[in-house]
Amino acid sequence: MDQYAVVGNPIEHSKSPLIHALFAEQTGQQLEYGKLLAPLDGFEASVRDFLRTGLGVNVTVPFKEQAWALVDAHSAAAERAGAVNTILRREDGSLLGDNTDGKGLVRDIQVNAGLSLDGLNVLLVGAGGAARGVIQPLLAAGPAHLCVINRTVSKAEELAALFVDQGPIAAAGLQWLVEPVDLIINATSASLAGDVPPIPDSLIKPGHTWCYDMMYSSGETAFNQWAREHGAARCIDGLGMLVEQAAEAFALWRGVRPDTAPVLARLRQA
Ligand code: ATR
Numbered sequence: 001m002d003q004y005a006v007v008g009n010p011i012e013h014s015k016s017p018l019i020h021a022l023f024a025e026q027t028g029q030q031l032e033y034g035k036l037l038a039p040l041d042g043f044e045a046s047v048r049d050f051l052r053t054g055l056g057v058n059v060t061v062p063f064k065e066q067a068w069a070l071v072d073a074h075s076a077a078a079e080r081a082g083a084v085n086t087i088l089r090r091e092d093g094s095l096l097g098d099n100t101d102g103k104g105l106v107r108d109i110q111v112n113a114g115l116s117l118d119g120l121n122v123l124l125v126g127a128g129g130a131a132r133g134v135i136q137p138l139l140a141a142g143p144a145h146l147c148v149i150n151r152t153v154s155k156a157e158e159l160a161a162l163f164v165d166q167g168p169i170a171a172a173g174l175q176w177l178v179e180p181v182d183l184i185i186n187a188t189s190a191s192l193a194g195d196v197p198p199i200p201d202s203l204i205k206p207g208h209t210w211c212y213d214m215m216y217s218s219g220e221t222a223f224n225q226w227a228r229e230h231g232a233a234r235c236i237d238g239l240g241m242l243v244e245q246a247a248e249a250f251a252l253w254r255g256v257r258p259d260t261a262p263v264l265a266r267l268r269q270a
Pocket of ligand 1: 127130195
């Protein structure tokens, strides 16, 4: 049977095997999708070993940049992102790297939540790998303006400079902007520690501003709690993005895009 896996460290709690099993069942595809724990200093060996017989892997924390360096060719999205979350072994044995995180985020916002990004004023909080991975697809969705704000301002400036040819992007410090925006996306890792990046409450216009935390947890994330308490019109967590980026990977591997709605509903139940 065709073999796929998600590789990371840690990997125990990954939801990807369940998501891909549900996709396979729904689309009638015959495949197995497992978890692969790579040693922190042994990512490349683990992946190459798996892909001797396996057809593809998803890559998660902390290996997405190493995956970018490992593959033979990059999709346009991966090239810009500097990180790879999906590897496909092609018929000639070469490895193609894609990054489906940004597509997943944009699809979750636009299709699942129904908010068109066209013409919006968007704030992206954070300037690490997670932020970099989503900027190009965000700009392609046509916002009026995308501002990357970060605790370390120089990192936000570096990111904005990398994508300046792709659309209206700028950089600022966490506290520099105070006027309300249409959408705030949290791409910091602060939620992992239950923290909220210290950004002004006035960025939220009650009843208007949408907030999106790229993280998810079993309960409400700290960022979404902050957003709700300040009157955000909608607070969305990253579970939909997780399912959508998986659907993009599945489509790359299998040539068929699954219906994500029932899979997301199933995960929300669990
Ligand atoms: P990832 O791959 O998840 O993006 P990363 O590259 O380490 O991880 O980046 C983490 C991001 O979260 C950075 O933008 C970081 O800000 P700095 O660049 O100033 O370090 C941000 N971050 C993490 N904890 C934060 C906190 N408590 N408040 C504000 N920003 C935080």
